[in-house]
Amino acid sequence: ETGVTQTPRHLVMGMTNKKSLKCEQHLGHNAMYWYKQSAKKPLELMFVYNFKEQTENNSVPSRFSPECPNSSHLFLHLHTLQPEDSALYLCASSQPQDPHSGNTIYFGEGSWLTVV
Amino acid sequence: GENVEQHPSTLSVQEGDSAVIKCTYSDSASNYFPWYKQELGKGPQLIIDIRSNVGEKKDQRIAVTLNKTAKHFSLHITETQPEDSAVYFCAASGGGGSQGNLIFGKGTKLSVKP
Numbered sequence: 121e122t123g124v125t126q127t128p129r130h131l132v133m134g135m136t137n138k139k140s141l142k143c144e145q146h147l148g149h150n151a152m153y154w155y156k157q158s159a160k161k162p163l164e165l166m167f168v169y170n171f172k173e174q175t176e177n178n179s180v181p182s183r184f185s186p187e188c189p190n191s192s193h194l195f196l197h198l199h200t201l202q203p204e205d206s207a208l209y210l211c212a213s214s215q216p217q218d219p220h221s222g223n224t225i226y227f228g229e230g231s232w233l234t235v236v
Numbered sequence: 237g238e239n240v241e242q243h244p245s246t247l248s249v250q251e252g253d254s255a256v257i258k259c260t261y262s263d264s265a266s267n268y269f270p271w272y273k274q275e276l277g278k279g280p281q282l283i284i285d286i287r288s289n290v291g292e293k294k295d296q297r298i299a300v301t302l303n304k305t306a307k308h309f310s311l312h313i314t315e316t317q318p319e320d321s322a323v324y325f326c327a328a329s330g331g332g333g334s335q336g337n338l339i340f341g342k343g344t345k346l347s348v349k350p
Contacts, residue, residue: 122279163280163325163340176337210279222268222287222329225338227279 123147124228141196143211152194158207201235238263242341259326260308267330274323316348
């Protein structure tokens, strides 16, 4: 148990579907992240939220839409995805980011996404 | 921004031997260097970390060393066991330019043969 829970663990969706990934952290953190993990790019940062505000969007296509309603919950809304979007999507959390002092981030178990 | 290089990409050792994984970073202002272990079907888990005011840190069979001058840090696993088989990632952050985000290496797949 990592303190970061992701659902669903596995998802298969068609290119015209709309689905969402959910993440919840029980660590009292105020920063949350979405990472994409694939064979080509092992750990690719997608989005960062600090105190519910998005502080980074790493040039992610608009077919991925994050939502952070509070510091404990993070969603990734998916629509009109492509087969190359198939990957492991990892949620993580940490104490609020300090640009000059690195923070430990804690990952969830990930959601395996397959786009058909 | 920060760039982290990790070597080797794959490493195979016999049970009981030592394993060493090396990483270099580009931003001399980076000051936090964690290592993560990812087992098959699971998310990465922190196993050890080091900050720039320390040159070495040890936790049982795992140790990390940091050379700030050369901008490289290494993970050392002694007396390896089959359960050490996993993918290991190094990371660096705190350099300001990366806004505190961890920049990860590409990973090392460690196989420990019984």
